[in-house]
Amino acid sequence: MLQIFLLKNPWLQKNLHFVQRLLYTNFATYWGFAVARLLLFFAPPAYLIFGLDLCDTTAGQLLAYAGPYYLASLVSTQFYYREVRWPFISQVYETIQSIYVTQGIFRVLRRPRSPSFQVTPKGERLDSHFISSLSRPFYLLLAITTASLVAGVWRWQASPSMHGAIAFVMIWATLDLLFLLAALGVLYEKPQRRSEPRAWLDEELVLWVEGRPFRARASDGSRLGIGVDIGFSELDAATRQRALDLFHQAAIVTLRFADGKVLQARIENRQWGPRQQHLHLGLAYRFANIQDERYAVDLAFGDSARLQENLDRRHQGKSILGALAHIAVLAVIEGSKNLWWQLRNLWDLAYGAMGRTLRHGKTKELT
Numbered sequence: 616m617l618q619i620f621l622l623k624n625p626w627l628q629k630n631l632h633f634v635q636r637l638l639y640t641n642f643a644t645y646w647g648f649a650v651a652r653l654l655l656f657f658a659p660p661a662y663l664i665f666g667l668d669l670c671d672t673t674a675g676q677l678l679a680y681a682g683p684y685y686l687a688s689l690v691s692t693q694f695y696y697r698e699v700r701w702p703f704i705s706q707v708y709e710t711i712q713s714i715y716v717t718q719g720i721f722r723v724l725r726r727p728r729s730p731s732f733q734v735t736p737k738g739e740r741l742d743s744h745f746i747s748s749l750s751r752p753f754y755l756l757l758a759i760t761t762a763s764l765v766a767g768v769w770r771w772q773a774s775p776s777m778h779g780a781i782a783f784v785m786i787w788a789t790l791d792l793l794f795l796l797a798a799l800g801v802l803y804e805k806p807q808r809r810s811e812p813r814a815w816l817d818e819e820l821v822l823w824v825e826g827r828p829f830r831a832r833a834s835d836g837s838r839l840g841i842g843v844d845i846g847f848s849e850l851d852a853a854t855r856q857r858a859l860d861l862f863h864q865a866a867i868v869t870l871r872f873a874d875g876k877v878l879q880a881r882i883e884n885r886q887w888g889p890r891q892q893h894l895h896l897g898l899a900y901r902f903a904n905i906q907d908e909r910y911a912v913d914l915a916f917g918d919s920a921r922l923q924e925n926l927d928r929r930h931q932g933k934s935i936l937g938a939l940a941h942i943a944v945l946a947v948i949e950g951s952k953n954l955w956w957q958l959r960n961l962w963d964l965a966y967g968a969m970g971r972t973l974r975h976g977k978t979k980e981l982t
Contacts, residue, residue: 616642617720621727649716652709656756656795659788660763663770663781674779689935698931702938703794707945710798714752746956747802754957757795763788793946800949803956813837814915815925822896823869824861836915838908840899841870841880862896870898876910879903 620643625636661667670677689702722729767785771778813835822831822843835842845862862868866882880898887894902908916922933941 617646617723618727619643621723646716646720648709649713650720652713653717656713656760656791659784659791660759660766662784663763663767663788666770669784674783677783693935701933701941702935703942704938706794707797707801707942710753710794711749711801715749746953747804750799750802750953750957753795753798753802757792757799760788760792760795764792793943796946796950797942798950799953800945803949803953811837811839813840813842814922815928816841816915816921818914819873821871823871824866827861833914834895836911838912838915840883840897841911841914843870843896843898844893845896846893859894862894867901868896868898872914878907878911 620639625631625639628636631639658669662669693702764785767781767788771781771785774781814837816833816836818833820831820833820843822829822845829845831843831845833841833843862882862885864882864884868880868882870878870880872878879901881901882896883899884897885894900907900911902911
């Protein structure tokens with residue numbers, strides 16, 4: 616968008632209305648949020664560590680002017696977008712984008728024709744947890760913010776007359792710390808074994824395996840696969856085990872839907888539901904022809920009422936306090952996992968290096 620603005624300035628183009636020119640300008644300048652967000656991360660450390668005044672005011676005056684604005688912003692956003700987005704999620708979104716969008720902005724400003732558009736990868740799978748390489752700059756920001764809070768405690772004891780300002784900025788730094796930890800939690804990538812998203816389903820079907828029929832219910836589906844649940848609550852332990860042995864990984868099953876359509880699939884994974892009341896199977900379709908594939912697409916995405924129901928299930932909304940609690944849980948639990956994973960990797964590297972040094976020393980001593 617910034618390239619479009621610089622190379623094809625909408626204010627110099629013919630046949631554009633004023634509102635169109637204004638919209639193109641907004642599309643380009645919107646991305647400046649990344650620069651502002653990054654600068655705001657350095658504001659609390661600038662005051663708490665280096666004593667630089669952020670603005671010439673008192674904490675009471677700042678709360679009097681900024682407090683109502685921020686509260687009104689939260690309330691109005693919640694009123695209009697409650698069913699679409701949660702409060703504070705934008706803060707995490709902007710935190711993660713701040714560094715990388717800022718880099719992109721300066722690259723475009725330096726050489727408007729140089730950067731090229733890169734398509735986001737699609738259909739990727741991930742078999743294990745890992746830390747995204749995007750995490751690296753945020754460890755530095757986290758360390759700086761933590762250091763500013765430590766410095767804030769010292770300044771609180773050293774400057775009793777500045778308690779109001781120090782408390783205000785420390786609350787600011789604490790929120791920044793929360794959003795940085797939440798960002799690290801997001802960047803702690805979880806396994807993604809599906810190459811395509813699945814839509815929620817609720818379809819009865821009969822599943823055949825080795826000539827034996829089982830009543831089942833589809834729980835979700837996509838173009839490539841389907842999830843089904845098979846009830847086992849009415850079976851005794853021995854019968855349940857014999858039936859379970861049939862559903863081994865890579866087994867080929869036949870699905871007969873209520874409308875008479877038959878598809879084949881391969882079992883990719885299986886897991887028990889709550890209290891082992893049902894067995895959930897993840898199946899990958901084995902299409903015999905293009906009509907089978909079209910049926911799978913229609914089953915997952917062809918019902919407008921179901922798509923709207925899925926949309927309503929996703930957009931349930933959260934209250935302001937509920938969203939803040941969600942961010943706090945994400946920061947404490949998932950952010951801690953990211954840090955623990957990184958510390959464990961560093962320990963393994965240090966332990967391995969120490970072991971190699973000791974083995975090298977013993978070898979020289981024996982020699």
